[in-house]
Structures are given as structure tokens and as C-alpha cells.
Amino acid sequence: MQAQLAQAQKMEALGQLAGGIAHDFNNVLQAIAGALRLIARRPEDPGRVRHLAGMASEATERGASITRRLLAFARRGELRAEPVNVAATLGNLREVLAHTLGAGVEVRAVVAGELPPVMADRGQLEAVLVNLATNARDAMPDGGTLTLSAALEEVSDGQAHGAGLTPGAYLRLVVEDTGSGMDAKTLEHATEPFFTTKPLGRGTGLGLSMAKGFAEQSGGGIGIESESGRGTRVSLWFPCFPAEADQGSGSERAAGVPIP
Numbered sequence: 001m002q003a004q005l006a007q008a009q010k011m012e013a014l015g016q017l018a019g020g021i022a023h024d025f026n027n028v029l030q031a032i033a034g035a036l037r038l039i040a041r042r043p044e045d046p047g048r049v050r051h052l053a054g055m056a057s058e059a060t061e062r063g064a065s066i067t068r069r070l071l072a073f074a075r076r077g078e079l080r081a082e083p084v085n086v087a088a089t090l091g092n093l094r095e096v097l098a099h100t101l102g103a104g105v106e107v108r109a110v111v112a113g114e115l116p117p118v119m120a121d122r123g124q125l126e127a128v129l130v131n132l133a134t135n136a137r138d139a140m141p142d143g144g145t146l147t148l149s150a151a152l153e154e155v156s157d158g159q160a161h162g163a164g165l166t167p168g169a170y171l172r173l174v175v176e177d178t179g180s181g182m183d184a185k186t187l188e189h190a191t192e193p194f195f196t197t198k199p200l201g202r203g204t205g206l207g208l209s210m211a212k213g214f215a216e217q218s219g220g221g222i223g224i225e226s227e228s229g230r231g232t233r234v235s236l237w238f239p240c241f242p243a244e245a246d247q248g249s250g251s252e253r254a255a256g257v258p259i260p
């Protein structure tokens, strides 16, 4: 009975998730269809066509982000770990996010010193970071600063902000914003699957739970510090391995240098 109840709750949650995604996707398609209709009606005005094409293009980016979330969710459990150069990943991400998050959000990427690669599923890592950045953007409707950073951290007592890590060397990835922050109740439940404070169709409640599951499956953990009205810092720890596995660029970075 207990198991059936749990299963029924899971089905309901999945139904809500599917409904939310269908709703998000419908909005995206409507935005694109609307822009195309308006272009077809008056194609001879280049300024107007450029503006509408820009709107359609933004909508496709939103659509791509929905599919990324869905793929990341569907691919849970079949992770392929490979050495990932974090400095290069953050640099690329900074560029993409600077174009997609909107003009009011300044995106910075800071890498402290030379970093060894982390062993992780590259696509999943990127999807998780994009999700965290999207959360940060949502928390900064009037603009603000999003900082992506990476540093080596020696965890000795097994505890790093409640992440419950085994003592050892970790690479700590941080996504920090200057947004609205979370109240105590939200912070307490934030990493639970399907927990969301966003309106129906805007949030799936899966971003942080996926980030947690991913970091833990990679042998690390997650920690969240947040203060209402001041901002949020989400840290992901990944176990470190010797540097020879790394093939990418970025090892020349000096301590705390922002990535251009």
C-alpha cells in the first residue's frame, strides 16, 4: 500500500512535470509562430523584420533550454564520466550565458589557480550549470551579477557547508547571484524533487535536485547558502584526480583571474 501510494505520487508529479513542459513549449511555439505571422504580413520593413526575427530567435533559445532540462532529466543514471577542463567549461558558458540571460545580468567567470580536471559527464555538468544560472537569472528580475567560479578545496573534516563529503581534494564549482535569495523554508526544501516556488509552467522543481543527484553520483556533493534579499551561492564539489588526464586549455590561468 505504502509503495503504491509512493508510486501514485510519483506519477502525479511526473504528470505535472509533463504538463509544465508542454505548457512551456507551447508558449515558445506561439512566440515563434506569432513572430513569423507578423513578418509574413509586412516583409518589406527590414527593421521590423530584424526585430521580430530576434524575438523568434530568443524563443528558440528558451525552447532549447527546455529540451536540455528534459534531456538532463531523462539521462539521469547513464552518466559517462570523462576528464573535464573546468576553466574552459566556465569560459564557454560565460559567453553563452552573457548572450542569453538578458542585458541586466552581468556574467563573470573566475578561476582560482591551475585546476586539475574533474571526472564528470560533460553534457550533464553543462546542463546543471545552465539550470543554476537560470535560477540565478530568475532571482534577479531587476538585474544583478552572476558569478561562476572554480577553485581547489581540501576538505578535511568531511563537512563543507553540509554537503557531507568524504575528506579529500575537491574541485569546488560555485554559481553565485546577487538576487532575491531564499527564505528559510525554501532553503530547507530547495533540493527536493518537484519543489518549486515558481508559477505553474515556469518551474519544474528539478534543477537543484538534479544538481544534487549529479554531484553525489560523481562522488561529490552540493551546498547552498542563501540570504533573503542578498543572494544565493550554490556550490558543487567534485573529487579531484591527477592532472595528466586533462587535454584541454586553461591550465595557465593565474589565481583568481576573471576569464575574459
Ligand code: ADP
Binding pocket: 135, 136, 139, 177, 179, 180, 181, 182, 186, 190, 191, 195, 196, 197, 198, 202, 203, 204, 205, 206, 207, 208, 209, 231, 232
Ligand atoms: P525550479 O527552478 O524549477 O523551481 P529548482 O529545483 O531549480 O526548481 O529550485 C527550487 C526552488 O529553489 C525555486 O523554485 C526557488 O524558490 C529556489 N531557488 C533556486 N535557486 C535559487 C536562486 N538562485 N535564488 C533564489 N531562489 C532560488
